[in-house]
Every structure is written in C-alpha cells, then in structure tokens.
Amino acid sequence: xxxxxxxxxxxxxxxxxxxxxxxxxxxxxxxxxxxxxxxxxxxxxxxxxxxxxxxxxxxxxxxxxxxxxxxxxxxxxxxxxxxxxxxxxxxxxxxxxxxxxxxxxxxxxxxxxxxxxxxxxxxxxxxxxxxxxxxxxxxxxxxxxxxxxxxxxxxxxxxxxxxxxxxxxxxxxxxxxxxxxxxxxxxxxxxxxxxxxxxxxxxxxxxxxxxxxxxxxxxxxxxxxxxxxxxxxxxxxxxxxxxxxxxxxxxxxxxxxxxxxxxxxxxxxxxxxxxxxxxxxxxxxxxxxxxxxxxxxxxxxxxxxxxxxxxxxxxxxxxxxxxxxxxxxxxxxxxxxxxxxxxxxxxxxxxxxxxxxxxxxxxxxxxxxxxxxxxxxxxxxxxxxxxxxxxxxxxxxxxxxxxxxxxxxxx
Numbered sequence: 001x002x003x004x005x006x007x008x009x010x011x012x013x014x015x016x017x018x019x020x021x022x023x024x025x026x027x028x029x030x031x032x033x034x035x036x037x038x039x040x041x042x043x044x045x046x047x048x049x050x051x052x053x054x055x056x057x058x059x060x061x062x063x064x065x066x067x068x069x070x071x072x073x074x075x076x077x078x079x080x081x082x083x084x085x086x087x088x089x090x091x092x093x094x095x096x097x098x099x100x101x102x103x104x105x106x107x108x109x110x111x112x113x114x115x116x117x118x119x120x121x122x123x124x125x126x127x128x129x130x131x132x133x134x135x136x137x138x139x140x141x142x143x144x145x146x147x148x149x150x151x152x153x154x155x156x157x158x159x160x161x162x163x164x165x166x167x168x169x170x171x172x173x174x175x176x177x178x179x180x181x182x183x184x185x186x187x188x189x190x191x192x193x194x195x196x197x198x199x200x201x202x203x204x205x206x207x208x209x210x211x212x213x214x215x216x217x218x219x220x221x222x223x224x225x226x227x228x229x230x231x232x233x234x235x236x237x238x239x240x241x242x243x244x245x246x247x248x249x250x251x252x253x254x255x256x257x258x259x260x261x262x263x264x265x266x267x268x269x270x271x272x273x274x275x276x277x278x279x280x281x282x283x284x285x286x287x288x289x290x291x292x293x294x295x296x297x298x299x300x301x302x303x304x305x306x307x308x309x310x311x312x313x314x315x316x317x318x319x320x321x322x323x324x325x326x327x328x329x330x331x332x333x334x335x336x337x338x339x340x341x342x343x344x345x346x347x348x349x350x351x352x353x354x355x356x357x358x359x360x361x362x363x364x365x366x367x368x369x370x371x372x373x374x375x376x377x378x379x380x381x382x383x384x385x386x387x388x389x390x391x392x393x394x395x396x397x398x399x400x401x402x403x404x405x406x407x408x409x410x411x
Contacts, residue, residue, distance in 0.1 A: 020306075023306060023309075024306070024342075026302065027299070027302040027303055027305075027306045027342065027346075028299070028302075028342070028345060028346035028349065029299065029302075029346075030295050030296065030297075030298035030299025030300070030301075030302055030346075031295070031296060031299035031300075031303070031343050031346030031347055031350065031383055031386060032299075032346045032347075032349045032350040032353065033291075033292075033295040033299070033350070034291075034292045034293070034294075034295035034296035034299055034350065034382070034383075034386075035292075035296075035346065035347045035349075035350025035351055035354065035379040035382065035383055036349075036350040036351075036353045036354045036357075037288055037291050037292040037295060037350075037354075038288065038292045038350075038354070038375060038378060038379055038382070039350065039351055039353075039354025039355065039357075039358070039371060039375050039376065039379055040353075040354040040357045040358065041284065041285070041288040042288075042371075042372055042375040043354060043355075043357070043358035043361075043369045043370060043371050043372065043375070044357075044358070044361060044369050045281055045284065045285065046369070046370060046372055047358070047361070047362070047369035047370060048281065049281075059139050059140055059269075059270045059273065060138065060139055060140075060141070060233065060270070061237050061270060062233065062234045062235075062236055062237040062239070062240055063138050063139045063231070063232065063233050063234070063269075063270075064231075064232050064234075064240070064243075064244060064267055064268060064269040065138075065139060065229050065230060065231045065232065065267075065268050066088060066092075066229065066230040066232070066247060066251065066265055066266065066267055066268075067088070067229045067230075067265065067266045067268060068082065068085050068086075068087060068088055068227050068229075068265060068266070069082045069083075069085075069266060070082070070266040070268075071266070071268050071272060071273070071276070072276055085264045085265065086255055086264065087225060087226070087227035087228075088227055088228055088229065088230055088251075088265060089225060089227075089228060090108055090215065090216075090219065090228055092228075092230060092251060092254060093106055093107070093108040093132070093228065093230045094106075095250060095254060096230060096232065096247055096250050096251075099246070099250050100232070100243060100246045100247055100250060101246065102234055102235055102239040102242045102243035102246055103232050103233070103234060103235075103243050103246070103247070104233050104234060104235050105134050105137060105138055105231075105232070105233035106134075106230065106231070106232055106233075107131065107132040107133075107134045107135040107137075107138050107230075107231040107232075107233075108131070108132050108135070108215055108228045108229065108230050108231060109129055109130060109131040109132065109135050109215060109228065109229055109231060110129070110130050110215065110218060110219075110222075110226060110227065110228045110229060111127055111128065111129045111130075112127075112128045112129075112130075112218075112222070113125055113126065113127065113128060114126050114127075114128040114185050114186050114211065115185075115186060116164075116168060116172065116183055116184065116185055116211060117183065117184040118172040118173065118181065118182075118183045118184070119172075121171060121172045123167075123168060123171050123172065123209075125209075126165075126168065126209055126210060126211055127165075127209060127210040127211070128185065128210070128211050128213070128218070129210060129211070129212045129213070129218075130212075130213055130214065130215040130216075130217065130218020130219065130222075130228075131150065131212055131213075131214070131215050132150075132155055132214075132215050132231075133149070133150050133151055133152045133154065133155045133214070135150075135215075135231060136149050136150075137233065138231040138232065138233045139231055139233075142196065142212075143196070143197040144163070144194045144195065144196060144197060145166065145169075145195045145196060145197045145198065146177075146179060146194065146195045147163065147179045147192070147193050147194030147195055148193055148194050149163070149194060150163065150193075150212065150213070150214050154193075154214045154217075155214045155215065155216050156216070158214060158216040158217045158220045159191075159214060159217065160188060160189060160190045160191065160213075160217060161190060161191050161192075161193045161213065161214065161217075162183070162185065162190040162191070162192055162193065162211050162212060162213045163192075163193060163194035163195065163196055163211070163212040163213075164178060164183070164192055164194075164195055164196070164210075164211055165195075165196045165199075165206075165207075165208040165209055165210040165211070166195065166196055166197070166198040166199070166208040167206055167208040167209040168208075168209065168210075168211065169195050178192045178195055179192055179193065179194070179195070180192065185211055185213070188221065190211075190213065196208065196210070196212075215228065232247060240269070244267055244269075247267065248263065248267065251263075251265055296382060296383075296386050299343070299346060299386060300343070300386040300387075300389065300390035301390065303339050303342055303343055303386065303387060303390050303391060304339075304390040304391065304393060304394060306342070307335060307338065307339050307342075307390075307391055307394035307395070308393075308394045308397070310335075310338070310394070311335065311394050311397055311398045311401075314398075315401065316407060318331060318398055318401050319401065319403050319404075319405075319407035320407065322401070322403040323403045323407060328399040328400065329399070331395070331398050331399040331401075332395045332396065332398070332399040333395075334395075334398075335391060335394055335395035335398050335399075336387075336388060336391050336392065336395045338391070339387045339388070339390065339391020339394065339395065340384055340387035340388055340391065341387070342387060342391075343383045343384065343386045343387030343390075343391075344380065344383050344384055344387060346383060347379050347380055347382065347383025347384070348380075348383075350379060350383070351376055351379050351380070354371065354375075354379070355371050358370065358371050
C-alpha cells in the first residue's frame with residue numbers, strides 16, 4: 001500500500017508553492033491580512049488599556065464634576081445646542097458647598113489659553129487654568145515639585161499668583177529657581193508660588209504645559225459670569241449616588257427647571273470616561289473582527305482555488321498513487337495537509353507582521369503595545385481552520401477521482 005508520510009507531503013507542497021511563487025503570494029495575502037489585523041489590533045488595544053488605566057482612569061473614585069457641556073460631543077451642531085445652556089457660576093459652587101450634605105469638598109475651575117513670558121524667554125499656547133484653593137485635591141490630584149498651592153487667602157483677595165507646569169520651568173527658568181519670580185501671563189504680571197510635579201505626556205501631548213491661578217483672579221480678568229466647571233469630592237464612594245442626587249436637585253432649583261425639563265448640565269464621573277472608552281474600543285474590536293473575517297474568507301477562497309488547480313495539474317499523479325494502493329482517505333489527508341500548511345504559512349507571516357507592528361507602535365509612541373499569547377493561539381487556530389475548511393472541497397474532489405480515468409488524463 002503506497003502511503004505517504006507528512007514530511008513527503010510537505011516536501012511536495014513546498015515544491016509546488018516554489019514553482020508557482022506569484023500564485024502562492026497572492027493566495028496567502030488574505031490569510032496574512034486576516035491574522036495580521038487580529039494580532040495588531042489586539043496588541044494595540046491591550047496596550048491602550050494599560051496606558052489609559054494609568055493615565056486617564058486615575059480620576060478620583062468618589063469625585064465627580066459638573067459641566068455646562070457633556071464630555072463627549074459628536075458634532076458641531078450639537079455643540080451649538082449645548083452652548084445655549086446657562087453658564088455654571090462660582091455662586092453655584094458656593095451653593096452646593098453650603099447645601100450638599102454628602103459633599104466633602106466643592107471646588108471649581110475653568111481653562112483658557114495664554115502666552116507666558118519671563119525675560120527673553122517666551123512660550124505660546126500655554127493652558128491657563130483658574131482654580132479654587134481646594135481644586136488640587138479633587139478629581140485628578142494635582143501635586144507640586146516645589147513651592148505651595150493656591151491658598152484660600154489668594155482666592156479671597158484675587159491675588160496675582162501662579163503655579164507653573166514643569167515644561168514652563170524648563171523653558172523659562174532653565175538655570176534658575178522660579179519660586180518668587182515675576183512672569184507675564186498675556187498682559188498681566190504674576191508671582192510664581194509653585195512648580196507642578198512632572199506628569200509626562202498623554203498621546204504625545206504634554207501634561208506639563210500649564211499655568212494655574214486663583215479662579216477669582218481668572219474671573220476678574222475674564223468676567224465674573226464666565227462659565228466654570230464645578231468639582232465635588234464626596235464623603236466616600238458609598239456616598240456618590242446621594243451626593244449626585246443632592247447636587248442635581250440644588251442645580252435644578254437654582255436654574256428653575258420644571259420637573260418635565262431635562263437637566264441643562266452634565267454630571268461626569270470616572271465611569272463616564274470608562275463607559276465611553278469601552279464603547280469605543282468595542283466598536284474598534286468589532287470592526288477588526290469584520291475586516292479579519294472578510295480577509296480570511298478571501299484567503300480561504302484563494303486557497304480553495306489553488307488547491308483545485310493543484311488537483312487538476314496532479315490528476316495523473318493521483319491516479320498512479322491510487323493504482324498502487326493509496327486509499328481515498330490517504331489522498332484526502334494529503335490535500336488537507338497541503339491546504340493547512342499553506343494557510344498556516346500565511347498565519348505565521350501574519351503573526352510576525354502583527355508582532356512587528358506592535359513593537360513599532362511601542363517604539364514610536366508611549367503606548368505599551370504587547371502581543372497577547374491568546375491572540376497568537378487564535379491566529380494559528382484561525383489559519384488552520386481556514387486551511388481545513390476551504391481545503392476540504394478540493395481534497396474531497398481529489399479523493400473521489402477514478403484511478404483509471406485519472407491515468408488517462410495528461411497532467
């Protein structure tokens with residue numbers, strides 16, 4: 001009985017693939033793209049998860065803020081609608097601080113853009129934040145490298161004092177201690193009382209290019225009725241729901257909203273960011289599955305076609321093998337192994353390219369992209385599945401050839 005072992009089958013497959021190089025490459029493209037997409041996207045999403053958890057999701061778990069606008073707005077028309085809402089004011093913050101029993105700290109802040117100058121050194125497009133004296137303890141905790149925080153007295157007397165970010169320290173005071181120095185913010189002069197601790201970058205954007213001043217000073221310059229964001233630190237995480245309900249009732253009352261009217265302000269918690277992030281990455285993952293599936297199907301069809309051509313070209317060989325004792329199941333196995341080998345080769349190339357992209361992303365960005373072992377296993381399993389499922393028809397066709405008829409054909 002003329003059986004053939006796997007090593008011989010692989011040898012025959014390699015010779016066939018090498019003989020038809022262009023056809024082989026075109027056949028492998030679909031499987032390569034499918035597996036590559038799976039590996040690359042999973043690696044990037046996993047890296048993004050780690051990055052976001054350390055950089056974004058460190059907002060206080062028992063903190064929330066209230067804003068005129070929701071944190072995520074899909075289009076400009078929607079933004080214009082939200083813009084019609086009444087501003088939130090510092091008086092709203094004072095009212096919440098006075099009336100909310102489950103609120104431990106209530107602060108407020110607002111941001112703008114400014115230019116900063118010291119001597120001959122000039123920095124454009126700096127984030128200017130006006131904040132209450134307790135704002136640094138709410139939400140994203142704000143720490144100092146040196147100096148002091150804005151005090152209640154600074155806020156009460158609308159003093160022209162400021163805290164600068166680490167980037168400004170490096171650019172304005174490369175060889176000097178900035179504490180006590182006078183800098184020019186737009187057309188006003190401020191005394192530097194503190195330097196923020198270095199925070200690094202997020203998605204390539206520096207978090208250290210800022211100036212913080214008392215909110216009352218900010219509003220004195222910009223206008224008392226300027227919109228602010230109100231920040232709340234609750235007694236504990238267990239008091240979050242009660243505190244949010246209290247704040248909602250206080251603001252609805254102050255804004256004279258009827259029971260039928262919706263809130264004309266947004267209450268934002270850490271969960272707001274987490275839910276948005278998860279919905280975004282879920283959409284990306286679904287898109288990846290669709291693209292990967294289409295590519296694998298295209299690759300599978302390519303494998304089926306090349307195997308059908310191979311069956312036609314090797315009809316006489318099949319006839320000879322069957323005439324000397326090869327069983328139909330031996331022929332079936334031979335062509336299934338060939339198609340599986342072909343798809344696995346595409347899968348391995350796809351895994352390598354996905355791994356390469358993950359390394360490149362890590363090298364050129366701050367995302368810690370890593371190839372997850374399960375995605376490699378999934379890539380290999382999918383490529384094998386494609387090879388077996390799409391190779392079944394050609395293999396079955398080859399195994400059902402009539403030996404006498406096959407020997408009469410030219411091949």
